[in-house]
Amino acid sequence: MRPDNEVLIVGAGFGGIGAAIEFASLGIDDVAIVEREDDLGGTWHVNHYPGLAVDIASVTYSYSFEPNPFWSRLFAPGPELKRYAEHVAEKYDLTRRMEFGTSVTGARWDDESGLWTVSTADGATRTCRYLVTATGFLSQPSTPDFPGMDTFTGTVLHTAAWDDSVDLTGRRVAVIGTGATAVQLIPEAAEVAAELTVFQRTPIWVVPKIDFPIPRAVQRLFARIPATQRAVRLVNTSLLEMLMVFGVLHFRQARLGNKAGALLARAHLRAQVSDADLRRRLTPHYDLGCKRPTFSNSYFRAYTRPNVTLETDGIGRIEPDAVVTGDGRRIEIDTLVLATGFDLWDTNFPAFEIVGRDQLSLGAWWRESRFQAYQGITMPRYPNLLSLNSPYSYSGLSYFTTIEGQMRHIGRLFGELRRRGASTFEVTGEANDAFLDEVTDHLADSVFYLGNCAGSHSYYFNHQGEAALLRPNATLTTLRAMDTFPLDDYRFH
Numbered sequence: 001m002r003p004d005n006e007v008l009i010v011g012a013g014f015g016g017i018g019a020a021i022e023f024a025s026l027g028i029d030d031v032a033i034v035e036r037e038d039d040l041g042g043t044w045h046v047n048h049y050p051g052l053a054v055d056i057a058s059v060t061y062s063y064s065f066e067p068n069p070f071w072s073r074l075f076a077p078g079p080e081l082k083r084y085a086e087h088v089a090e091k092y093d094l095t096r097r098m099e100f101g102t103s104v105t106g107a108r109w110d111d112e113s114g115l116w117t118v119s120t121a122d123g124a125t126r127t128c129r130y131l132v133t134a135t136g137f138l139s140q141p142s143t144p145d146f147p148g149m150d151t152f153t154g155t156v157l158h159t160a161a162w163d164d165s166v167d168l169t170g171r172r173v174a175v176i177g178t179g180a181t182a183v184q185l186i187p188e189a190a191e192v193a194a195e196l197t198v199f200q201r202t203p204i205w206v207v208p209k210i211d212f213p214i215p216r217a218v219q220r221l222f223a224r225i226p227a228t229q230r231a232v233r234l235v236n237t238s239l240l241e242m243l244m245v246f247g248v249l250h251f252r253q254a255r256l257g258n259k260a261g262a263l264l265a266r267a268h269l270r271a272q273v274s275d276a277d278l279r280r281r282l283t284p285h286y287d288l289g290c291k292r293p294t295f296s297n298s299y300f301r302a303y304t305r306p307n308v309t310l311e312t313d314g315i316g317r318i319e320p321d322a323v324v325t326g327d328g329r330r331i332e333i334d335t336l337v338l339a340t341g342f343d344l345w346d347t348n349f350p351a352f353e354i355v356g357r358d359q360l361s362l363g364a365w366w367r368e369s370r371f372q373a374y375q376g377i378t379m380p381r382y383p384n385l386l387s388l389n390s391p392y393s394y395s396g397l398s399y400f401t402t403i404e405g406q407m408r409h410i411g412r413l414f415g416e417l418r419r420r421g422a423s424t425f426e427v428t429g430e431a432n433d434a435f436l437d438e439v440t441d442h443l444a445d446s447v448f449y450l451g452n453c454a455g456s457h458s459y460y461f462n463h464q465g466e467a468a469l470l471r472p473n474a475t476l477t478t479l480r481a482m483d484t485f486p487l488d489d490y491r492f493h
């Protein structure tokens, strides 16, 4: 049977764009990309709250094969990332393959035809031979249901659904949450709001951000001699790698490296906040690396402004014009900002129902056994499915490492499919089990299991208490594995 498309990619963010580039390089032309939002760019299209910027330096947070010499700063502001995504999509002629406003609701494998049938929210179905889910990790906003929330009469904004027409100037604002998003937003809001109250449940580790505008002359140098930018990328990526490998993955062997990172963050806090009680409340009580730390030079300082208050007594309820704290104090506000992050484990694994061979639902299988995916990309009983946002897929600190590793995996897998004249691939149960054993073994050395992560409320952990998001390998190891995995780990038909 001829499918509607050979390849259907769900998601037009950097993951989906990278996969589409890989298929183009393999000479597979019949590729469609469907996207829930009304434009491409994923996270960088959806998020546009004040202060949005990358928190991994842009020389590293970009495709290695598509460097942008013209980043305005070392840590580029969000809109530049969106423009970069547009540029890459244009350059690789992907825009015409994209269909926006199409929300996928389910996918079902049919053994007889060897095709996936994909349903969309408009009630339509389409078929494809290969299904790629590139739906992101941080794509389903979490909106906690605080008591009385629906009675609030002021403005409510979630950071992932920001209303650009709202000006925070002169307002009495409450921000709920102190994750990486809030760390970027709070200093901006503090500058203009009449009063800003931040509701913190769990403090975040924050280290200094060495950020500066990239001078025009340097941008021209990067453009003229790309090797110079590659060298800067290599240095920055190596530093991040050290942080990840020694601070997080090899906590058993390099505990001191982790402690040094925490000391740096404490010194940073001390340099910006002189009030000892405020410092105490801003200091995390879990080990660095249990949840994603972030970089900022202005976050802690924002709390020293007279118009900013840190609340740590919890949220009792919301009233029409106030937040009532856990200990009963009423804080009058007119604007409620939910910097409450994303729902990973409940709604994202997978982002829509996927039914494979033997009518097995992927979400149910993951929950009934363990969250798992061979090399973080394929699962037994799900033929011809490449699930880019899978358990143990996130490798390194920059998401682009994950994407490029997966592109290599796709290249090797489809090269073999072609060589064998096959049209169907499926990872074997044995290969999948061996990979799960390997990551489980490696993780035993990590801060997640040896450190103190209790109370960190980290999205790295699933509800079963497993740190099943990050791949516990150095990025070079991951990239090599994606280039050399045994082809017999797959069955081809």
Ligand code: NAP
Residues within 6 Å of the ligand: 052, 053, 054, 055, 056, 138, 144, 176, 177, 178, 179, 180, 181, 182, 184, 199, 200, 201, 202, 292, 339, 340, 341, 342, 456, 457, 459
């Ligand atoms: P997040 O890290 O999940 O933070 C959500 C915050 O909301 C946490 O402080 C959380 O507190 C709080 N919260 C959630 N539910 C709550 C409740 N019911 N009551 C009180 N507080 C509640 O989300 P995020 O800040 O949006 O960041 C998500 C990820 O996006 C980051 O880790 C990072 O990977 C990425 N990010 C990247 C950039 C960048 O590169 N530019 C910028 C922003 C974000 P608890 O910690 O207690 O749960």
